[in-house]
Amino acid sequence: MSEHKKWRFSKLPLVKESNGKDYFQSKVNLLFSHFNLVGVPVLTIHIIIDSFIADIASVYIDIVFLASFLGFYLLNEAKYHKLARYLFLTFLNLSFFLIAASTDQDLGLLYLFFPLVAITYIFFAQTNNIALYFYLVLSVILIFTLLYTDLKPFGNVQFIIGGGDTFYILNIITSFFLLIFLVGFLVDLYYSTIKYLEEYKVSLEKLTWDIQSKNSELKKSNQNLDSFVYSTSHDLRAPLMSILGLVNIAKYNSEKDNQSQYFTMIEERILVLDHSIKNIIEFSRNSRLEISKESIDFNSIIMNTINSLNHIEHAEKIKFNYSVNFSASIFHDKNRIEVILNNLVGNAIKYHDFKKPEPFINIDIQKEGEKILISVSDNGKGIAKEFHEKIFGMFVRASESSKGSGLGLFIVKETIEKLKGSILVDSEPGKGSEFIATIPINCPKN
Ligand code: ADP
Secondary structure (H helix, E strand, C coil): CHHHHCCCHHHCCCCECCCCCEHHHHHHHHHHHHHHHHHHHHHHHHHHHHHHHCCHHHHHHHHHHHHHHHHHHHHHHCCCHHHHHHHHHHHHHHHHHHHHHHECCCCCHHHHHHHHHHHHHHHHCCCCHHHHHHHHHHHHHHHHHHHHCCCCCCCCCCCECCCCHHHHHHHHHHHHHHHHHHHHHHHHHHHHHHHHHHHHHHHHHHHHHHHHHHHHHHHHHHHHHHHHHHHHHHHHHHHHHHHHHHHHHHHHCCCHHHHHHHHHHHHHHHHHHHHHHHHHHHHHHHHHCCCCCEEECHHHHHHHHHHHHCCCCCHHHCEEEEEECCCCCEEECHHHHHHHHHHHHHHHHHCCCCCCCCCEEEEEEEEECCEEEEEEEECCCCCCHHHCCHHHCCCCCCCCCCCCCCCHHHHHHHHHHHCCCEEEEEEECCCEEEEEEEEECCCCCC
16 A cells, blocks of 8 residues: 555656556546536526626626637537647636626636636646646736736626626535535546556556466477377387388288288287377367257267277277166267277277286276266276376376377376366286266356
């Protein structure tokens, strides 16, 4: 708060609103328009009173005032704010002076100079010092000229016959209330500007924070992209090079038996290559595609997953058990759920321990409240504790015997995060592993 005490009205900074307008000045423009509009009925009443108690010249003057106020209003609304302000102040200063100098009695017009000075200050204190001093000096000169000449700067000229005490009292009351209103407006505007500035500061800080976090996200994805390009190109080239090597050997080796062995080896490399390409496609689809919703039947998704993975070596030796604890189908992102299951079940097959008498994989899908729990467990090789968190990173292989690109679980984690879910692993080397994915039934579409 101590910061605010240092502020002065004229030193309030120019604050831009979201629409590009200056906050303070736009409030002053609004006040100016309202002021001129309020002047219209007030002057109309003046005309009526004048036509009864004053002479015809007063009525004409009132009509000129009425037309001028309408003109200032229209100019201001047409965005000629500066021109409207100059004309307004020049007109009122000169009119008050001339009317006061031309009446046969004191109409209390001198008092109206006080609110006029306050308006001059509100108009220009913040934006235009030259105009501020010009109009202040003009008002002061006119006031003192009237005071020192006893309201007769041009001698005893009396064009207008005033309305007597009624107008004297009316003008004092008008000046008084106008002054109170203008001071109130200033105080109000002062505090609302401070409040606006504070809100502005908070939103600016939030924006800066947003930009910073977006920036670090961008840096992270750039680094990810770099290592992704580097490693995937390696993963794509390695099987291609060994295929090329095998083709060369096969070309110079004419024995039939050997040749079929080469074909088997080439086929294996092609499957590795295909797996890497599938990983890349899954990764890019997950980050690119919006979440979709379609009716899915988990039983058939599990069956399809097991069938599509039975080409993996020794898959036929594994006993698959699965259970789904709800019958109704659910609207969810089928593709992403297939990607998650494919990778988890694929890994459970790849990293199985075939020395065990009964290798098994359990797939369990449950609905719990607003969540779906997908559990894939096996009695395979298991994963050492120090790798439990790392395996979800890019290109992380947890053992020497790892066969893939190290992208599978990274893709699983990214996919689950897109669905606003989470994944946990529980595993012990030699005993087996369990992966539990939790995803909300109603994931937001974004
Ligand atoms: P990869 O392409 O190497 O299979 P993943 O990201 O799918 O990459 O898995 C990372 C590592 O986690 C694997 O290299 C493997 O060592 C380990 N892993 C994943 N799933 C299992 C599992 N069910 N049993 C044992 N180890 C696993």
